[in-house]
Amino acid sequence: MSYAGGIVVTGIGATTPVGGDAASTWNAVIAGHSGIATLPYAWADDLPVRFGGVLAVDPGDVLDRVEARRLDRSQQSALIASREAWADAGAPTVEPERMGTVVGTGIGGVITLLDAYDVLKERGPSRISPHTVPMLMPNGPAAVVGLEHHAAAGVHSPVSACASGAEALAWAARMIRDDRADVVMAGGTEAPLHALTIAGFASMRALSPRNDDPAAASRPYDLARDGFVMGEGAGMLVLEREDHARARGARIYARYLGAGMTADAHHIAQPDPTGAGAARAMAAAVVEAGVNASEVIHVNAHATSTPQGDIAEAAAIRAALGLETNAWVSGTKSMTGHMLGAAGSVEAMFTVLALHHRIAPPTINLDNLDPQIELNVVAGKAMPLPDGDLVALNNSFGFGGHDVAIAFGSYA
C-alpha cells in the first residue's frame, strides 16, 4: 500500500538557545539575535571552550517536577517541543494505529550516562537509578514523545549525528507514503552540554575557541570562522496527509515535498571537499519534489561555521542547483549554535516558516564573506521572499558522512 497525495506541515514546536517556543525562536532568528554565551556552569571553567548555546528557557521551569526527574534533558526538550507542536496543530483526533513518531538524536542521553557513571564510581552499583537506562537510550526521546501522543503506528529514532533531526522528517514522510500513518510527530533533540562532549569535539578541533567573544563565534561563511558552537535544543514538526489535514480544516504552514538521503563514503568526520554526497542529496530532494532545481529560492544551509564544511556545502549547492542559482542561503547556526541532532528539525522549521511568512532569516556575524563561498548569502538582515509558489531546501550533514536535504513548498 502506498499514498501518493500531498504531505503538509500542520504544527511546529521548539525550544532552543534563542527561545523557549517556536514563536519566540523564530522572532529572535528573524531579528538576528544570538543565543550564544559563556556557559554558566562551574564544570566549564577548565575547558578549552567555555561557551555554547544553553536553552533560553530551562525545561525544569516548564515540566512537572516528577515528570522532569524521570527524563534526560534531551527527552525533556523533545517532550516540550512535541506538546507545543501538537497543540499548534489543533490536537487532531487520530487513531493510535495511524499515529507515528520519529525523533532523532545525535548522542542520546549523554548527560544521564555520564552522571550515572559518576554515581557508580562514587557510591557503587546499588545507587544507580532504575530510570538510568530509559533516560540514556538514544531511542528514549522518540519513545517518550510516542507515549505522549499514543503513537502506535510506529516509533523510530534515526541516529546520524547532526543529520538526525532532518533524517527523522524524511522517515516520517516515508511512514505516510507507505500508508502506515496519517499523522507523524517528527523532529530531533539534543542535550550535549557536558565537559566530556565539549572536550571531545574540542579535541577534534571542531569547535570555535573564541572564548572572549562567544556571540561572534558562530560565523558561517565569514573569512574568520574557526569552528562550530555547540548548542542544545529540540524541534518538532507535525507532518500530515494533506487530505486528512484539509478534512479537519487544519492550518497548513507548508508542503513537505521530498527528501534526499545520501552518504559521502569519504571520512568519519571530514566532509568530502567536493561536496558530491551533499549535492546528490539536494538533487534527490529536488527530484522527489517534482520541481526544477532553478525553482529553489531559499536554502537553510547546514553552515556550521567550520572552515572546510562551509566551502564543501557551498560547492554542493552550486553543483545541485546550478552555478547561476539565485537561491538565498541562510546560516541560522550563526544565532542558535549547532544543536547537533536537533539542528535539522529546528532548521526545517525555519525553512517552513520562511515559506509561510515569506522571509528568509539572516546569517549574522558575516563581516567578510569568504570569496570561496560563491552564494547569495542572506547577510546581516532578514530578506523578504517573493509571492507565488516557492520551493526551499534544508540541508543537514553529520559526522559519519550523512547527507540529508529536505524540500518544502509554500502552501497557497
Added chain:
Amino acid sequence: MSTEILDGLAAIVNEVAGVPVADVQPDKAFIDDLDIDSLSMVEVVMAAEDKWDVKIPDSEVKNLRTVGDAVAFIEKATA
C-alpha cells in the same frame, strides 16, 4: 506505628512519584492505590535505604505491598 517513619516515607513517595503526602497512608498499596510503577518502587526503596541506613533486599520488597508494610519493615530494621 512510627509516625516519623510514615512521614519520612510519605515525603519520599511524594518526591519520587508526585503522590500527595496526605495520600500516603498505612493501608494504601504502593502499586494498586498509589500508582507506583516497578521502577519508581525501586527508587522508593533506594531512598528509604539511604534515609534510614537500612538494607531492604529484593526478596523483601515483594512483601512490602502497602505503606504500612514498609513502615513496619523499617521500624524493625532500625530497632
